[in-house]
Amino acid sequence: MPIRQLPEDLINRIAAGEVVERPASVVKELVENAIDAGASRIVVTTSGGGKLLMRIEDDGHGMDQADLLLSVERHATSKLSVDDLDDIRTLGFRGEALASIGSVAELTVSSRPAHAESGLRIEVRSGVRTGPVPQAMNRGTLVEVKNLFGNVPARLKFLKTDRAEAGAITDVMKRLAMANPGVHFVLNGTDRSPVNWPAVSGSGALEARLAQVIGDDFAQNAVRLATSRHGVVVAGLAGLPTYTRANSLSQFYFVNGRSVRDKVLVGAIRAAYADYTFRDRFPVVALYIAIDPAEVDVNVHPAKAELRFRDAGAVRSAVIRAIGEALTAAGFKASTSVADDILGAFTAPQYETTSAAPPRQDFNRPAMPFASYDRASGYGSANPFSPQYGASAQQGIDGLNEPSARVESEAAPALMEFPLGTARAQMFDNFIIAQNSEGLLLVDQHAAHERLVYERFKAQLAAGPVPSQAQLIPLVIELPEEDCARLEDAAPDLERFGLYLERFGPRAIAVRETPALLGNSDIDGLVRDVADGLAEWDNSTAVADRMDEIIARMACHGSVRSGRRLRVDEMNALLRDMEATPHSGQCIHGRPTYVELKQKDIERLFGRSR
Numbered sequence: 001m002p003i004r005q006l007p008e009d010l011i012n013r014i015a016a017g018e019v020v021e022r023p024a025s026v027v028k029e030l031v032e033n034a035i036d037a038g039a040s041r042i043v044v045t046t047s048g049g050g051k052l053l054m055r056i057e058d059d060g061h062g063m064d065q066a067d068l069l070l071s072v073e074r075h076a077t078s079k080l081s082v083d084d085l086d087d088i089r090t091l092g093f094r095g096e097a098l099a100s101i102g103s104v105a106e107l108t109v110s111s112r113p114a115h116a117e118s119g120l121r122i123e124v125r126s127g128v129r130t131g132p133v134p135q136a137m138n139r140g141t142l143v144e145v146k147n148l149f150g151n152v153p154a155r156l157k158f159l160k161t162d163r164a165e166a167g168a169i170t171d172v173m174k175r176l177a178m179a180n181p182g183v184h185f186v187l188n189g190t191d192r193s194p195v196n197w198p199a200v201s202g203s204g205a206l207e208a209r210l211a212q213v214i215g216d217d218f219a220q221n222a223v224r225l226a227t228s229r230h231g232v233v234v235a236g237l238a239g240l241p242t243y244t245r246a247n248s249l250s251q252f253y254f255v256n257g258r259s260v261r262d263k264v265l266v267g268a269i270r271a272a273y274a275d276y277t278f279r280d281r282f283p284v285v286a287l288y289i290a291i292d293p294a295e296v297d298v299n300v301h302p303a304k305a306e307l308r309f310r311d312a313g314a315v316r317s318a319v320i321r322a323i324g325e326a327l328t329a330a331g332f333k334a335s336t337s338v339a340d341d342i343l344g345a346f347t348a349p350q351y352e353t354t355s356a357a358p359p360r361q362d363f364n365r366p367a368m369p370f371a372s373y374d375r376a377s378g379y380g381s382a383n384p385f386s387p388q389y390g391a392s393a394q395q396g397i398d399g400l401n402e403p404s405a406r407v408e409s410e411a412a413p414a415l416m417e418f419p420l421g422t423a424r425a426q427m428f429d430n431f432i433i434a435q436n437s438e439g440l441l442l443v444d445q446h447a448a449h450e451r452l453v454y455e456r457f458k459a460q461l462a463a464g465p466v467p468s469q470a471q472l473i474p475l476v477i478e479l480p481e482e483d484c485a486r487l488e489d490a491a492p493d494l495e496r497f498g499l500y501l502e503r504f505g506p507r508a509i510a511v512r513e514t515p516a517l518l519g520n521s522d523i524d525g526l527v528r529d530v531a532d533g534l535a536e537w538d539n540s541t542a543v544a545d546r547m548d549e550i551i552a553r554m555a556c557h558g559s560v561r562s563g564r565r566l567r568v569d570e571m572n573a574l575l576r577d578m579e580a581t582p583h584s585g586q587c588i589h590g591r592p593t594y595v596e597l598k599q600k601d602i603e604r605l606f607g608r609s610r
Helices: 008-019 021-036 063-072 097-104 162-179 205-213 216-220 261-272 312-330 338-343 404-412 414-417 447-463 482-495 523-537 547-558 566-581 597-606
Strands: 041-047 055-059 107-110 119-127 128-135 140-146 184-189 194-199 224-228 231-239 251-255 287-289 422-427 431-435 439-444 468-478 500-503 508-515 595-597
Touching: 008 447, 021 041, 021 055, 021 097, 021 140, 021 162, 041 162, 063 107, 063 119, 063 128, 097 107, 107 216, 119 404, 162 194, 162 251, 184 205, 194 205, 205 216, 205 231, 216 224, 216 231, 224 312, 224 523, 231 312, 231 431, 251 261, 251 312, 261 287, 261 312, 287 312, 287 547, 422 566, 431 566, 439 447, 439 566, 439 597, 447 547, 468 566, 482 500, 482 508, 482 523, 508 523, 595 597
Parallel strands: 041 184, 251 287
Antiparallel strands: 041 055, 055 140, 107 119, 107 140, 119 128, 184 194, 224 231, 231 287, 422 431, 431 439, 439 595, 468 508, 500 508
């Protein structure tokens, strides 16, 4: 078959295939044009999921007759002052949007610049232009797109339902609104509920716009990002580790004002939250990157949805550092959604409406305290939450019990002013009940101490090998021969963590030194857990690569176990350590370490109101 030149209308429809994927693609291109034109208010109206009608009206600069005629021609743009694709400072620059849309839909463009007495209107049908003709209108531009893919039925049948296409348009508008807080966006139509996002300004504009689009809940449970590193400015909001979603749809990325998808940014978010989020959970993030346009290529995707960084490592490092610093500054803060989940789990007692009476309470029996706080032996005379825990263990001297009924009377009133308050009781030998000036707190003692030990491990490891303490008599642990072999191969790497192991026969391992931070922990369980990890990773060289997991396993075995009864001073010491330790609002597995119920929440449970 000989080579032939394609007709102009077919060329336009092929180009439209790159730019116009679905109605949402059209809305994105036209709203970006309006933003580039300096619009302060943009109104988008749709019908039939955008397949029947898309109307975009703005109050931007508008176009005179010469610009209006050129706007629907191929490869015509006002976005490039010089022919330099390495310095893109606008949202659109391809110069094919209107020409491509006009080839697959009924396109009408009306525009009026500020200095003109009236506007002009042109129409494009199947790539054929008519006009311009006079049009009465305010300053700005009005674009109407009707019957999308009406002349390309093969493309039309692959579109989704009206509801799905309308949802895709809403998602595009959300991202454009998040990237441009100074623009007023209105979205309405016969196929949707109206949406109105007024313009915001000032120092808190970004947070206010994110609250409008994502919700107040996100703004209240996020930390602010504001750092600059290697010429990369990172801003936005990052959700607390306990404020997560089941998928990544609530992660938004913007580079120089453009909403993008980029594996470098996705990987940076995953790495930044690796220590804090529960597996299969995704943090909520709105990440804004500002970088020299010459350092990023935005022309690698027809719809400009993807990009390529010249120095991806610098961008990744800047994002991880920004989120790490912000989460560290948040300290022990946990999301309010945890308390909401707890409140939702509470239900009032229900009795069947029969002749049977409610269960009778025996009020003559003596009240049982939540727990009895024995003097613990073998854990030192102070408490297990200090950095010196385990260094000098002493036996308890009196064996007296301290019932929880005495806790309140003995607590100093000043402790109520601490963020995590003062301990009131221990419940089920694992949960600390505390009270501050605003409400009630429930603390998981094992999860909280696990995070404290983990953070201390990381700090010690950053300063050098973890200090160890020698065993008076080496602990011999019997294991399968293959586990012993893996531990023997990994022994030099494990010494960095303060764990010194030696082979003791074909089926045993001798533990000569253990991390001093762990004190009198379950060494047998720790070694077996490490052996299981080595078997899972399948090679001893993975120890260095799995540093965080090794530390996490050690922290788990070195923390206060569930079922351990604590004295009042031990509970309060744990609360103070949590307040002073970054990331203590969640354990190393991503679960919350405490729940706070405000006084008004408790009153609401009982139907009380002030």
